[in-house]
Amino acid sequence: MNGYGGTILRVNLTEGRITRERTPDAVARDFLGGRGFGVHFLFQEVPKGADPLGPENTLIISSGPFAGMLIPGGGKCDFTCKSPLTGGYASASLGGLFTAEIKYAGLDSIILEGSSPRPVLLFIDGDKAELRDASSLWGKGTITVERALKEEFGEEFQIASIGPGGENLVSFASINHDWGRQAGRGGVGAVMGAKRLKAIAIHGTRSVPVADVEAYRAAGLALFKACKDAPGLKPWQSYGTTIVTSWCDEVGALPTRNFRAGSFEGAAGLYGPVMREKIVITDKGCFSCPSPCGKYSRMRRFGTYVEGPEYETIGLIGSNLGISDIEVVAQANLLCDELGIDTISTGNAIGWAIECFERGILTLADTDGLELRFGDSQVVFTLIEKIARREGLGRLLAEGVKRASAKVGQGSDRFAIHVKGMEQSAYATHSATAMLLSYMTCDVGAHHNRAWAITYDLQVGRDRVVPEKVARVIWLQNFRPMFDVLGACRLQWVELDIDRELYVPALEAITGVPRTWKDLETVGERIWNLTRLFWARENDGFGREWDLPPPRFYEDPPATGPTAGQITSLDDVQRLLDMYYEQRGWTPDGLPTPQTLSRLGLTEVA
Amino acid sequence: MRLYANNDKCSGCRACLVACSLNLFRETNPKKAALRILAHFPEPGTFEVKVCTQCGDCAEACPTGAIKLNDRGVHYVEAAECNLCEACVPVCPEGVMFVRTALADTAWKCDLCGDCVSACGTDALWVAEERTAAA
Numbered sequence: 001m002n003g004y005g006g007t008i009l010r011v012n013l014t015e016g017r018i019t020r021e022r023t024p025d026a027v028a029r030d031f032l033g034g035r036g037f038g039v040h041f042l043f044q045e046v047p048k049g050a051d052p053l054g055p056e057n058t059l060i061i062s063s064g065p066f067a068g069m070l071i072p073g074g075g076k077c078d079f080t081c082k083s084p085l086t087g088g089y090a091s092a093s094l095g096g097l098f099t100a101e102i103k104y105a106g107l108d109s110i111i112l113e114g115s116s117p118r119p120v121l122l123f124i125d126g127d128k129a130e131l132r133d134a135s136s137l138w139g140k141g142t143i144t145v146e147r148a149l150k151e152e153f154g155e156e157f158q159i160a161s162i163g164p165g166g167e168n169l170v171s172f173a174s175i176n177h178d179w180g181r182q183a184g185r186g187g188v189g190a191v192m193g194a195k196r197l198k199a200i201a202i203h204g205t206r207s208v209p210v211a212d213v214e215a216y217r218a219a220g221l222a223l224f225k226a227c228k229d230a231p232g233l234k235p236w237q238s239y240g241t242t243i244v245t246s247w248c249d250e251v252g253a254l255p256t257r258n259f260r261a262g263s264f265e266g267a268a269g270l271y272g273p274v275m276r277e278k279i280v281i282t283d284k285g286c287f288s289c290p291s292p293c294g295k296y297s298r299m300r301r302f303g304t305y306v307e308g309p310e311y312e313t314i315g316l317i318g319s320n321l322g323i324s325d326i327e328v329v330a331q332a333n334l335l336c337d338e339l340g341i342d343t344i345s346t347g348n349a350i351g352w353a354i355e356c357f358e359r360g361i362l363t364l365a366d367t368d369g370l371e372l373r374f375g376d377s378q379v380v381f382t383l384i385e386k387i388a389r390r391e392g393l394g395r396l397l398a399e400g401v402k403r404a405s406a407k408v409g410q411g412s413d414r415f416a417i418h419v420k421g422m423e424q425s426a427y428a429t430h431s432a433t434a435m436l437l438s439y440m441t442c443d444v445g446a447h448h449n450r451a452w453a454i455t456y457d458l459q460v461g462r463d464r465v466v467p468e469k470v471a472r473v474i475w476l477q478n479f480r481p482m483f484d485v486l487g488a489c490r491l492q493w494v495e496l497d498i499d500r501e502l503y504v505p506a507l508e509a510i511t512g513v514p515r516t517w518k519d520l521e522t523v524g525e526r527i528w529n530l531t532r533l534f535w536a537r538e539n540d541g542f543g544r545e546w547d548l549p550p551p552r553f554y555e556d557p558p559a560t561g562p563t564a565g566q567i568t569s570l571d572d573v574q575r576l577l578d579m580y581y582e583q584r585g586w587t588p589d590g591l592p593t594p595q596t597l598s599r600l601g602l603t604e605v606a
Numbered sequence: 607m608r609l610y611a612n613n614d615k616c617s618g619c620r621a622c623l624v625a626c627s628l629n630l631f632r633e634t635n636p637k638k639a640a641l642r643i644l645a646h647f648p649e650p651g652t653f654e655v656k657v658c659t660q661c662g663d664c665a666e667a668c669p670t671g672a673i674k675l676n677d678r679g680v681h682y683v684e685a686a687e688c689n690l691c692e693a694c695v696p697v698c699p700e701g702v703m704f705v706r707t708a709l710a711d712t713a714w715k716c717d718l719c720g721d722c723v724s725a726c727g728t729d730a731l732w733v734a735e736e737r738t739a740a741a
Contacts (some may be wrong), residue, residue, distance in 0.1 A: 012650055016689075019655055031649065067632065069624065069634055070621070070624045070625055070628055070634065072621075072727070075619075097620070100620075100636075104636075104637070143648055147648065155644075155645070156637070179647045179648045205635070205637045205706075205708065205709055206635065207627070207631070207633035207634055207635035208634045208635070210634065212632075213628075213632050217628050217629070220625075220628075220725075221625070221721070221724050221725065224621070224724060224725050225724070228727055233727070237727075237728060281650075281651055281652075282651050282652055282653065283615075283617040284618055284651075285617035285618060285619035285679055285727075285728075286619065287619060287620055287621075288619055288620060288621040288725075289619045290619070290621065290725075290726075290727020290728070291619070291727060292617040292619065292727075292728070294617070296647075296651045298651065305648050305649055305650075305651050375692070397722070426651065440733065463701065515716075518713065
């Protein structure tokens with residue numbers, strides 16, 4: 001099967017049974033790979049109403065036709081499951097070297113079912129796959145585990161593991177790999193923890209079959225040439241995603257003190273060039289990437305090393321918690337990585353808790369005597385540990401801000417910054433209506449990467465509510481996730497601005513199947529609608545209410561910064577949804593119409 | 607002419623390894639590449655690139671004369687003449703002479719095709735005359 005490993009590895013952890021099946025041609029045709037494979041298998045195989053932390057949930061790890069190939073950024077791996085954070089669809093993207101190794105092991109997806117009675121390790125070496133006892137690793141941090149397994153199996157093995165956060169079923173636990181890259185969002189690490197799967201070690205030595213090797217080599221090298229010729233390459237290599245920190249601060253998009261504002265008086269200490277000078281020692285790329293976001297850092301004050309921090313972590317652990325010292329942010333990042341919890345949700349949960357404390361909703365009796373204040377590094381370090389270990393206040397925060405605020409009450413839901421239960425990533429959206437809509441309608445909850453529309457807001461007028469903005473969001477939502485489907489990073493297109501048509505001959509040469517971007521966007525739209533059906537299937541009464549943004553963005557204008565006094569009215573929020581549903585071919589309550597499902601070949605599925 | 611590498615510029619992405627195997631074997635398989643990336647993590651957090659210097663020690667050690675010099679002055683393996691004896695492997699000072707019988711029925715090494723340089727986004731690799739290497 002050209003461009004594919006050709007095999008699905010199915011691991012039943014309850015019975016300790018591992019089987020192999022051929023990757024179905026029809027699934028490759030209709031869903032291509034990565035996130036497409038994930039949602040297909042999720043919808044088909046997880047029974048309605050499954051407990052996300054029960055044995056009926058599956059964790060589906062998928063590569064794609066660009067992964068492991070001579071394609072810039074061909075290092076993306078998808079982790080799909082029913083989310084313990086949201087109760088809906090979860091899909092987390094992992095960079096690094098893991099997805100390439102899946103292909104070289106002759107695989108496309110690893111489907112993890114059931115739940116092991118004791119801690120285990122999944123060991124895969126080419127055609128050999130087995131579950132091994134992992135009792136001695138249980139309780140250990142992810143970097144510690146990776147080092148131990150690389151020493152045991154060799155450098156060529158790639159490792160993905162969970163930390164105490166995943167073991168303790170923290171709702172936003174992550175899966176870690178390559179010394180600091182994560183499948184971060186939606187609690188995929190908790191699902192792995194519920195299965196008592198501590199780690200996966202994988203190695204393969206197979207060559208990936210392709211349809212036309214000469215055309216593929218030429219197309220691959222042409223993509224690399226385009227990246228290397230791009231004017232944006234050098235600045236991105238220097239700063240990676242931290243390049244946007246100063247920009248967000250200037251335009252009022254930098255989350256500050258639990259999203260109360262969009263710019264931070266201490267932000268200059270967090271800017272990309274400051275970080276580069278103070279702590280970065282090595283640029284560290286994901287597989288086959290010409291423009292490495294990864295900045296490997298050394299924190300002299302703490303005597304530690306970390307990959308990162310990247311922008312999202314700087315926004316949520318830095319400005320959102322009132323922290324202006326990049327070394328503190330980096331150390332908090334390391335704690336989250338080693339303990340295996342998502343920095344984005346963690347920063348939100350801590351920000352919400354501090355605001356609760358300021359308002360007297362949480363007191364010293366709730367915090368084990370810890371005074372919660374913005375700008376206090378000890379508060380951040382302490383709460384990260386408590387969350388990962390579910391101790392004290394950490395038990396509440398480990399549920400995520402939606403459930404935590406429901407439990408605490410007293411109006412604390414008004415400043416719980418999430419959509420559908422997923423905490424918002426690092427763009428303050430008081431006045432950026434396309435980005436706000438992007439968060440409202442994102443298929444996993446308030447995550448930015450499906451439609452990073454905030455630059456478009458600034459281009460066309462940030463508070464305008466017009467059909468073109470809605471159309472832009474929908475196009476981005478259909479198109480951008482296709483990179484995750486194909487197994488490559490989108491940032492060469494987004495940040496280096498290379499011509500997306502260059503990918504088309506590469507895909508055809510690899511798979512032998514001619515495709516246009518129009519075809520691929522239809523696949524993207526099919527996947528988007530299928531995720532929507534999954535949400536509706538799993539949640540009674542799912543609809544428009546679920547797409548509303550955090551009240552802070554329509555009730556609570558910032559007091560300072562470029563967006564001072566600005567919010568998006570609830571009327572405008574509803575108008576955005578009206579236009580969005582109409583353009584998507586959905587009902588006024590936000591569900592795909594039969595005609596839309598028919599057009600996308602989803603009638604049978606629904 | 608030979609290949610040079612700057613460890614400080616390498617970001618460990620392995621695009622060079624993919625490009626190498628693709629040119630050398632017409633296959634996508636970094637385990638069949640003729641250069642190596644050593645990752646020293648989590649501490650001290652550095653990459654080390656091992657490349658062929660075209661020193662010729664492998665050719666001297668080869669009992670069958672399978673490692674030959676082409677008209678560009680580059681040592682390459684004539685696969686048909688290689689008997690997989692592995693005499694070339696331990697003598698390579700950079701550890702970039704490869705025999706893995708499960709993967710290929712010949713020894714392999716860098717033939718200076720230059721595709722690794724084309725795929726390297728961070729300019730960590732380049733080809734130059736030996737005497738101008740410092741420039």
